Amino acid sequence: MTTRSDEADAPRAEVAVEIIGLNKWYGEFHVLRDINLKVARGERIVICGPSGGGKSTLLRCINRIEDWQAGRIVVDGIELTDNPEHIVAVRRDVGMVFQQFNLFPHLTVLENCTLAPIWVRRMPKQGAEALAMKFLERVKIPDQAQKYPARLSGGQQQRVAIARALCMNPNIMLFDEPTSALDPEMVKEVLDTMVELASDGITMLVVSHEMGFARQVADRIIFMDEGQIVEINEPKGFFDHPQHERTRLFLQQILR
Amino acid sequence: MAAMSDMPLVFLRQAPAARLPPPMARSGAFGWLRGNLFSSPANIALTLICLVLLAWAVPPLIRFLLIDAVWSGHDREACLASPANHEPGACWAFIRVWFSYFVYGFYPIAERWRVDLFFLALAFGIVWLLWLSAPRRDIGAVYFFLVLPILSLILLSGFPLIGLVSVPTTLWGGILVTIVVSTIGMVFSLPLGILLALGRRSRFPVVKMFSVTFIEFVRGVPLITVLFMASVMLPLFVPERFAPDKLVRALIGVAMFASAYMAEVVRGGLAAIPRGQFEAANALGLSYWRMMALVILPQALRVTLPNIVNTFIGLFKDTTLVFVVGIFDFLRTIEAARGDPNWASPITGVTGYAFAALVYFICCYGMSRYAQRVEARLARRSGRKER
Numbered sequence: 001m002t003t004r005s006d007e008a009d010a011p012r013a014e015v016a017v018e019i020i021g022l023n024k025w026y027g028e029f030h031v032l033r034d035i036n037l038k039v040a041r042g043e044r045i046v047i048c049g050p051s052g053g054g055k056s057t058l059l060r061c062i063n064r065i066e067d068w069q070a071g072r073i074v075v076d077g078i079e080l081t082d083n084p085e086h087i088v089a090v091r092r093d094v095g096m097v098f099q100q101f102n103l104f105p106h107l108t109v110l111e112n113c114t115l116a117p118i119w120v121r122r123m124p125k126q127g128a129e130a131l132a133m134k135f136l137e138r139v140k141i142p143d144q145a146q147k148y149p150a151r152l153s154g155g156q157q158q159r160v161a162i163a164r165a166l167c168m169n170p171n172i173m174l175f176d177e178p179t180s181a182l183d184p185e186m187v188k189e190v191l192d193t194m195v196e197l198a199s200d201g202i203t204m205l206v207v208s209h210e211m212g213f214a215r216q217v218a219d220r221i222i223f224m225d226e227g228q229i230v231e232i233n234e235p236k237g238f239f240d241h242p243q244h245e246r247t248r249l250f251l252q253q254i255l256r
Numbered sequence: 257m258a259a260m261s262d263m264p265l266v267f268l269r270q271a272p273a274a275r276l277p278p279p280m281a282r283s284g285a286f287g288w289l290r291g292n293l294f295s296s297p298a299n300i301a302l303t304l305i306c307l308v309l310l311a312w313a314v315p316p317l318i319r320f321l322l323i324d325a326v327w328s329g330h331d332r333e334a335c336l337a338s339p340a341n342h343e344p345g346a347c348w349a350f351i352r353v354w355f356s357y358f359v360y361g362f363y364p365i366a367e368r369w370r371v372d373l374f375f376l377a378l379a380f381g382i383v384w385l386l387w388l389s390a391p392r393r394d395i396g397a398v399y400f401f402l403v404l405p406i407l408s409l410i411l412l413s414g415f416p417l418i419g420l421v422s423v424p425t426t427l428w429g430g431i432l433v434t435i436v437v438s439t440i441g442m443v444f445s446l447p448l449g450i451l452l453a454l455g456r457r458s459r460f461p462v463v464k465m466f467s468v469t470f471i472e473f474v475r476g477v478p479l480i481t482v483l484f485m486a487s488v489m490l491p492l493f494v495p496e497r498f499a500p501d502k503l504v505r506a507l508i509g510v511a512m513f514a515s516a517y518m519a520e521v522v523r524g525g526l527a528a529i530p531r532g533q534f535e536a537a538n539a540l541g542l543s544y545w546r547m548m549a550l551v552i553l554p555q556a557l558r559v560t561l562p563n564i565v566n567t568f569i570g571l572f573k574d575t576t577l578v579f580v581v582g583i584f585d586f587l588r589t590i591e592a593a594r595g596d597p598n599w600a601s602p603i604t605g606v607t608g609y610a611f612a613a614l615v616y617f618i619c620c621y622g623m624s625r626y627a628q629r630v631e632a633r634l635a636r637r638s639g640r641k642e643r
Contacts, residue, residue: 102533
């Protein structure tokens with residue numbers, strides 16, 4: 001079985017994520033239908049669409065938090081199989097930010113950030129803490145490092161979650177509706193952090209309804225409905241000349 | 257809109273609303289009494305009923321336990337009704353005379369210093385482990401879980417090579433046995449219970465089936481049955497000379513029983529952890545065991561801490577059941593001493609049981625208080641409100 005793609009000798013594969021013929025069912029329900037997608041290194045992709053359309057499920061397959069029944073996913077040249085080593089290798093390489101933040105409530109902000117570097121990357125504690133502080137500074141909350149997550153606002157928690165993911169030095173970042181659970185006045189601080197991240201050239205896949213963010217940052221926008229990719233386009237084309245009837249309807253409803 | 261006619265559509269505040277002092281003080285002793293005991297007619301009635309009950313129960317208890325109690329004496333004469341003491345209270349003289357039996361059982365008198373040393377070593381370990389700001393608690397854990405068991409075994413059972421005479425467990429008794437059985441039960445039940453709880457959620461069918469079968473079977477029978485099976489049936493299958501010591505058999509039975517209960521307690525805690533925590537740990541690349549040890553179990557054990565302590569307290573009292581297989585735990589020694597004709601009197605038994613109740617209460621209440629403090633501390637740390 002080949003685990004590396006054709007660019008095996010290159011330090012990093014040119015294709016960050018490749019999804020081929022992905023199909024997934026929840027019981028009888030066909031939640032992902034024949035998904036094919038190639039994401040280039042450094043590309044920024046926003047996935048939008050009505051809820052229940054399979055956006056989050058697709059994203060969660062990329063680090064195999066969700067299982068699937070048919071199709072292949074290759075991340076950074078590593079094919080995701082049942083082999084736990086491959087799964088861990090991919091997860092080390094892919095950071096994820098959740099809608100509900102999912103910070104560890106029993107650990108301080110700093111400990112949240114150093115946990116994986118220490119226990120997965122086997123970094124010494126001091127090095128991990130220095131690294132964590134660097135990223136906490138980048139998301140502009142170094143002064144909250146010693147607090148427990150429950151003491152922070154939603155926006156601050158989500159920025160910690162971003163810093164926590166970045167501490168693993170991922171090549172790819174997945175954002176699963178990162179601003180949906182936030183109060184309106186906190187959406188901006190999180191989006192600003194993500195815009196800044198995008199300018200660093202990290203590969204990003206973002207499930208979001210923030211169309212302003214999509215227009216500003218995305219290289220391509222994917223519209224998903226009923227478990228299928230309906231339309232993929234560049235932001236300008238996507239917003240100004242949506243091709244598919246479903247896309248037009250969706251944009252009308254959320255932009256109006 | 258007609259209903260809102262007296263309310264202007266546009267409003268702009270011209271001056272800040274005045275800050276007012278809070279309503280009548282609720283602080284101070286008087287405020288507390290008013291707020292908590294006499295806040296409503298129903299509350300006043302409850303308060304009065306409780307006062308009446310206390311007035312009815314407490315004075316006779318104090319009179320029996322302290323005022324009319326007999327503190328010294330050498331035999332039953334002291335505790336019988338006499339012209340000097342028409343209605344004698346608790347016969348503490350009986351407890352004093354028999355006290356060392358209650359603590360050591362039939363442990364040879366010349367060797368009892370070993371038991372005392374064991375108590376000291378155990379107390380030291382418990383304090384080191386439970387005192388949350390003690391220095392080097394990691395070494396404390398090594399001491400408690402590794403050094404202490406070996407040390408205790410050598411001390412209590414004896415080790416003729418270094419001059420410690422062997423003391424068979426049939427001579428052990430009293431508080432010594434109660435402490436040994438309950439400590440072993442607690443120390444084994446928590447890790448075993450955690451493993452069983454994890455096993456019950458395992459995706460491997462064999463592991464899952466074993467855990468479910470074990471938990472349901474052991475939980476489905478009374479402790480007495482488990483103890484009988486461990487001590488009576490085991491020798492039927494294993495030749496007598498290979499069969500473990502009677503106390504060890506009882507220990508295994510108690511530990512198994514407590515583990516099954518603990519497994520269900522821990523399972524409740526695991527079920528309370530949101531799925532997102534598992535997903536976040538997975539997404540960071542943590543392996544199953546690291547995820548459990550670093551992320552899931554610390555949270556699960558915390559939410560279930562009151563239940564864990566509850567199980568410990570239940571276990572501590574359940575250890576009295578080892579008497580059915582002929583082991584002299586604390587309660588059994590009191591019952592045995594009660595039958596001493598030298599001390600036969602109407603109040604000897606009552607006094608014995610009062611003493612037992614006192615000892616058990618102090619231990620269980622201590623555990624309960626400690627757990628409350630830990631809970632409060634954990635709640636403070638994570639910024640949640642204390643209850």
